[in-house]
Amino acid sequence: MFRPDFMEWFEGLRLPPYHLEKIDGQYELTFEGKWPEVMLWEIPALAVLMELRGRAVLRDMGRFELQVLYARAMTKLWEKVEQLRGETGLRIADFGTRRRHSFLWQDWCVQAMMEGLGKKFTGTSNCLIAMRREVEAIGTNAHELPMVYSALAETDDELARAPYDVLADWHEEHDGNLRIILPDTYGTKGFLEHAPDWLAGWTGMRIDSGDPATGAEVAIRWWKERGEDPTKKLIIFSDGLDEAKIVELANQFKGRAKVSFGWGTLLTNDFRGLTQDDALAPFSMVCKAVSANGNPTVKLSDNPNKAMGPADQIERYKRVFGVGDQERLDVVV
Numbered sequence: 001m002f003r004p005d006f007m008e009w010f011e012g013l014r015l016p017p018y019h020l021e022k023i024d025g026q027y028e029l030t031f032e033g034k035w036p037e038v039m040l041w042e043i044p045a046l047a048v049l050m051e052l053r054g055r056a057v058l059r060d061m062g063r064f065e066l067q068v069l070y071a072r073a074m075t076k077l078w079e080k081v082e083q084l085r086g087e088t089g090l091r092i093a094d095f096g097t098r099r100r101h102s103f104l105w106q107d108w109c110v111q112a113m114m115e116g117l118g119k120k121f122t123g124t125s126n127c128l129i130a131m132r133r134e135v136e137a138i139g140t141n142a143h144e145l146p147m148v149y150s151a152l153a154e155t156d157d158e159l160a161r162a163p164y165d166v167l168a169d170w171h172e173e174h175d176g177n178l179r180i181i182l183p184d185t186y187g188t189k190g191f192l193e194h195a196p197d198w199l200a201g202w203t204g205m206r207i208d209s210g211d212p213a214t215g216a217e218v219a220i221r222w223w224k225e226r227g228e229d230p231t232k233k234l235i236i237f238s239d240g241l242d243e244a245k246i247v248e249l250a251n252q253f254k255g256r257a258k259v260s261f262g263w264g265t266l267l268t269n270d271f272r273g274l275t276q277d278d279a280l281a282p283f284s285m286v287c288k289a290v291s292a293n294g295n296p297t298v299k300l301s302d303n304p305n306k307a308m309g310p311a312d313q314i315e316r317y318k319r320v321f322g323v324g325d326q327e328r329l330d331v332v333v
Helices: 004-012 035-058 063-085 103-120 127-133 144-153 156-174 190-193 197-201 211-225 243-252 310-319
Strands: 018-023 026-031 090-096 123-124 205-206 235-239 259-265
Touching: 018 144, 026 035, 035 144, 063 243, 090 103, 090 211, 103 123, 103 127, 123 127, 123 205, 144 156, 156 197, 190 211, 205 211, 211 235, 243 259
Parallel strands: 090 123, 090 259, 205 235, 235 259
Antiparallel strands: 018 026
């Protein structure tokens, strides 16, 4: 799956320094350096921050209070597993590394999914846990790739081509592997309307923002228009999922496409309602590239509440990519 020169580089990888400061009561954590090194800070940085936040809340709890808290959290997760285990044809992976409650809790969640769901549980995005529990390390590419390619574009024409240049390079690099399209960085509708025909031959598509059912319908229609059979394609849902939404989407698209779920924060960090003032409730926290060679990066998404970047650049990107009115949806996690 990976070239020898990449593995040699990866073996010697050391993450660049980080910079942490407090500005107007808010902590600001940044990284600067070569892109292949800097981008790999995202997962450990977010995981460390979420675990530190959890430890701060738990610090003043007594032994029995902690035992009861985790017993309730375990029960809550197991009830989700029991609801899912009765559904036929499910494929669910753990995508919850970045915003997990803690490493040990994520490991427990993976073991619970393995026991409760059996073959319906397809793997985890945490490579260490995958190795220790002997399950597949699983995931897809991310928004940062088109964001940086786009920031490096010098003209509007180059900007419009950037999301496809990313996938062309990916197509060449991985030689048949890991071919899942992530189309929503600058709006799914416009991305698919202008996508080259060869992309329709990829394995599937990840739906990561906007209304998930609408996104899946757009994907199915796009495949049909290009002569592809949607029932042989994979749709991965990965945004704001919990057990009820997983069941709903699985039933809605059963028989229309292969469906899989990347279950994130509400798998590995659902302590909602279990502490006073809901102090352990999960929240949306992200780490994104903010510039490349001094040029600001932009992410539009299918949900304008997830847009990132300077206001003037957001308007420029909306013009270049033909993004019109979008429905604003609450960002849960």
